[in-house]
Amino acid sequence: MPSDESFVAVTCTAPVNIAVIKYWGKRDEELILPLNSSLSVTLHQDQLRTTTTAAISRDFLEDRIWLNGQEEDVEQPRLQACLRETYTLARIYGVEGDLSEVARRGSGSACRSLYGGFVEWQMGQRADGRDSVAWQVASESHWPQLRVLILVVSAERKPTGSTVGMQTSVQTSDLLKFRAEALVPARMAEMARCIQERDFPGFAKLTMQDSNQFHATCLDTFPPISYLNDTSQRIMQLVHRFNAHHGQTKVAYTFDAGPNAVIFTLEDTMAEFVAVVRHVFPPEANGDKFLKGLPVTPVPVSDDLKATLAMEPVPRGVQYIIATQVGPGPQVLDDPDVHLLGQDGLPKPRPAA
Amino acid sequence: MPSDESFVAVTCTAPVNIAVIKYWGKRDEELILPLNSSLSVTLHQDQLRTTTTAAISRDFLEDRIWLNGQEEDVEQPRLQACLRETYTLARIYGVEGDLSEVARRGSGSACRSLYGGFVEWQMGQRADGRDSVAWQVASESHWPQLRVLILVVSAERKPTGSTVGMQTSVQTSDLLKFRAEALVPARMAEMARCIQERDFPGFAKLTMQDSNQFHATCLDTFPPISYLNDTSQRIMQLVHRFNAHHGQTKVAYTFDAGPNAVIFTLEDTMAEFVAVVRHVFPPEANGDKFLKGLPVTPVPVSDDLKATLAMEPVPRGVQYIIATQVGPGPQVLDDPDVHLLGQDGLPKPRPAA
Incomplete structure (x- = not known):
């Protein structure tokens, strides 16, 4: 049995980020240096987060890693790149290194999750990538009215993985190079x-344009990559008609490497837009699980708005909605009960879902 | 009653053309001058054609026009632009003017239908558009093995009209300007x-790339334009997997301003590809009308190929197929029975479909 004194564990949660200026394509595959800078919004961890426990003990015999309870090969190159960087950090323990450079070596866009609020990942100019790091453009308290809705769409086609997709785009899309x-x-x-100016119409329009341009470069890839399905297209149409009805840009969509929509809107518009999504994509009869996350007051959709939308309802096109907002960066959890690893260094049994 | 001598009628048929390098966007709206040159294949009129009868008589009191049996306003600007040009031509009767300039004034891409085979519409440089004309790159007999399949797809969304779509793209898409x-x-x-070299793999790959790039610029338009639906995307995937199975590019797709696919292939591959379309998009029980046009021998799809495709059949995704080939330019019909207009200058009753 390991002795208590030799065991140290830390548990952190990290947020999900959604890019509003998209990253697609690397100029260096090994160092994970991007073709262009990108900018994202960090989502609140009350609704979506990843949880990681790291444990060390003099009784442990080897490095092991589990992702979602499944053991992974600790020798895989990306993981090794991250661990190398972290050991580096350990040597200069007490001096704060730039963690975003470490995160970048794991998954490029992950480096944007190291800060809350609004985060820029600068592409950098150096060949060794030391200046390709993330920094905070504005904190999570900067724009308190901003709200985020994640519309989870059922996908029939298995989407192209982003690592391979990016490589193919860099090799074949002239539009991607020009965009970057x-x-x-x-x-x-x-x-x-x-x-900075909390200009929602400007933010919303550019967010939609950049999502569309990213997906345009995917389509210009050969063979083409398509992440948007008919439901995604209907959501886009819904947003444009909703904005047209109001005579101003009150809602924006953005799509990453899959058909799910991420919607940005302001606090005062969230209830009406959720009602409109419910109207166009009626949930299952037992629709009480349709909306997760932040509470949203049910409101009616006016006949006038229904007429402008002019869209036939498509049952179950959207599986559910997660309502959330801008949130802080990674958090260290104090409670020892939250550790995912036991004193034996193995994953604890997970509670039934 | 009009006297026979005063009545003169001419009936012509004109082909449909399919662009393999796409035209999208005008640099001059009134003269219909394109942002870039384009290149198309003229389809055979045995399968698809338009028929036009022009009649003049000293007994007629006014200009009138019917499209598909419906009378249209003869004063509409595009029609007037064509008629003005044609009068121009009448004055120089006996001297052949460049008809493609006339056709261009009606609908840009129509000028490519004035020749058979493979036709280029040069964008031209002049402000008055006199050098924005079509010419034949190769005749209809140049590549006799080439075959064309039109896959008619059911559209739920009403597509954006191409005139308005192009205007919006020119105004908002930076990728379109760069492409052009x-x-x-x-x-x-x-x-x-x-x-010229009858290089099918090269022709096929570039045809697909250019279709994808055109649709990419549509998606980069704001608000975005989307002509490809889930069935179009499945057809694209089918073509890429079919080619991958054979280890060479044996089939190409191209899409215009709608979800229908136009497929290019060679004579020796047509039967197998039609069988594959039938496999992935099983027709109605009474499937004898599924294939129109050129005869295609039914062949089986190998289990090996079905495994590579790995696509769940989607019944009725494709409504029907028209099999055709490269064809000649407009034809004057000799038979007076084919005139669509009677001696009274009015449309003849049309035979029931």
């Missing part, structure tokens, strides 16, 4: 301005 | 080479 070099720099500056 | 200026010139040259 000629268009993204101005978009980064404009997006930062919209966030 | 920086990418299309090299693509035009490469496509002409593929056609």
Whole structure:
């Protein structure tokens, strides 16, 4: 049996981030250096988070890792790259290294999850990638009215993985190169301005344009990559008609490497937009699990708005909605009960879902 | 009653053309001058054609026009632009004017239907558009093995009209401008080479890439334009997997401003590809009308190929197929019985469909 004194465990939670200026394509595959800078919104961990426990003990015989309860090969290159960087950090223990450089080596966009609020990942210029790091554009308390809805869509087709997809795009899409070099720099500056000034219509329009341009470069890839399905397209149409009805841009969509929509809106519009989603995508009869996360007051959809939308309801096109908001960066949890690993260094039995 | 001598009628048929390097966007709305050159294949009129009768008589009191049996306003600007040009031509009767300039004034891409075979519409440089004309790259007998399949897909969403769609793209898509200026010139040259050398893999790959890039610029338009639905996407996937199975590019797709696919292949591959479409999109029980046009011998799909495709059959995703080939330009019909207009200048009753 291991002795208590030799065992140290730390448990952290990290947030999910959603890019509003998209990252797609690397200029260096090993160092994970991006073709262009990107900018994301960190989502609140009350609704979505990852939890990680790291444990060390003099009684442990080897390095082992589990993801979602499944043991993974600790020798795989990306994991080794992260561990190497972290050991590096351990050597300079007490001096704070730039963790976003470590995170980048695991998964590029993960480096944007190291801060709360609004985060930019600068592409950097150096060949060794030391300047390709994330920094906070504005904190999680900067724009308290902003709300986020995740519309989970059923996917029939298995989407192309983003690592392979990006490689194919870099090799074959002329539009991607042009976007990265000629268009993204101005978009980064404009997006930062919209966030700083809390200019929702500007933020919303550019968010939609950048999502569309990212998916355009996927379609320009050969063979083409398609993440948007008919339900995604209907959500896009719904958003544009909703905005047209109101005569202003009150809602924005963005899509990553899959058909789910992430919607940005303001507090005062969330209830009406959720009602409209419910109208166009009626949930199962037992629809009480349709909305998760932040509470949203049910409101009616006016006949006038229904007429502008002019969309036939498609039952179950959207499986459920998660309502959330902007949130903080990673958190260290104090309660020892939250550790995912026991004193034997193995995953604890997980509670039934 | 009009006297026979005063009545003159001419009936022509004109072909449909399918662009393999796409036209999208005008640099001059009134003259219909395109942002870039385009290149198309003229389809055979045995399967698809338009029929037009023009009649003049000293007894007629006014200009009138019918489209598909419905009378249209003869004063509408595009029609007037065509008629003005044609009068122009009448004055120089006996001297052949460039008809493609006339056709362009009606609908840009229509000018490519004035020739058979493979036709280029040069964008031209002049402000008055006199050099924005079509010419034949290769005749209809140049590549006799080439076959065309039109896969008619049911559309739920009403597509954006191409005139308005193009205007919005020109105003909002940075990728469209880049494509037109920086990418299309090299693509035009490469496509002409593929056609001249009957290089099917080269022709097929570039055809698919250009279709995808056109739809990418539609998606980059704001609000975005989407012509491809889930069935279109499945057809694209089917083509790529079919080619992967054979280890060579034996089939190509292209899509215009709607979800229907136009497939290019060679004579020796047509039967197998039709069988594969039938496998993935099983027709109605009474499937004898599924294939129209050129006869295609039924062949089985190997289990091996079915395994590579790995696609669940979607009944009725494709409504029917028209099998056709490359064909000649407009034809004047000699038989007076084919005139659509009677001696009174009014449309003849049309035979029941």
